[in-house]
Amino acid sequence: DAGITQSPRHKVTETGTPVTLRCHQTENHRYMYWYRQDPGHGLRLIHYSYGVKDTDKGEVSDGYSVSRSKTEDFLLTLESATSSQTSVYFCAISEEGTANQPQHFGDGTRLSIL
Amino acid sequence: DAKTTQPPSMDCAEGRAANLPCNHSTISGNEYVYWYRQIHSQGPQYIIHGLKNNETNEMASLIITEDRKSSTLILPHATLRDTAVYYCIVRVYSGYSTLTFGKGTMLLVSP
Secondary structure, three states: OOOEEEEOOEEEEOOOOOEEEEEEEOOOOOEEEEEEEEOOOEEEEEEEEEEOOEEEEOOOOOOEEEEEEEOOEEEEEEOOOOHHHOEEEEEEEEOOOOOOOOOEEOOOEEEEEO | OOOOEOOOEEEEEOOOOEEEEEEOOOOOOOEEEEEEEEOOOOOOEEEEEEOOOOEEOOOOEEEEOOOOOEEEEEEOOOOHHHOEEEEEEEEEOOOOOOOOOOOOEEEEEEO
């Protein structure tokens, strides 16, 4: 299995508080991704990174920011959490961003915002 | 990216082959076919992918029709641990390419 660790695995917090989720990889892959999964919507891309300090928006980026200061770590921040951001968040990695490179996923963070 | 159509659910007896179909009739020549699965409350797991040739790895086989409009994922000897939602995805080749997950097929493997 790909060496991907997401932390925390579960979090409950209140509306308006800042939240940071961490994705750590040991594969030295260039690309890292954050997805959210909600019933009826499948997985949707939030942000992705194609290198240290290189990031771009995905399909549902509003309300989220990311940072990548090291190859192995990709952080997802909710500056002021809202109940609509209650979801399961998955991090993924790939060697490159092309279609011939599979993405490998972590086990997810279950986030509840009350 | 091309859309895919999969049956919402399938059943399979343990030890038998599970054949999961996927229709991607609008696929372009530069799009890959990918299969992932997701076991309840876990992250999606990559299974296999291909462009136009059939592919096989330690988990499964991927059969792509000659016109590339459909494909079949084959789990040769299904076990109870193969019970999961299986997703068929097509991805364009050129440049950066993300994954778009649809609803998938819920495969239930029974004793």
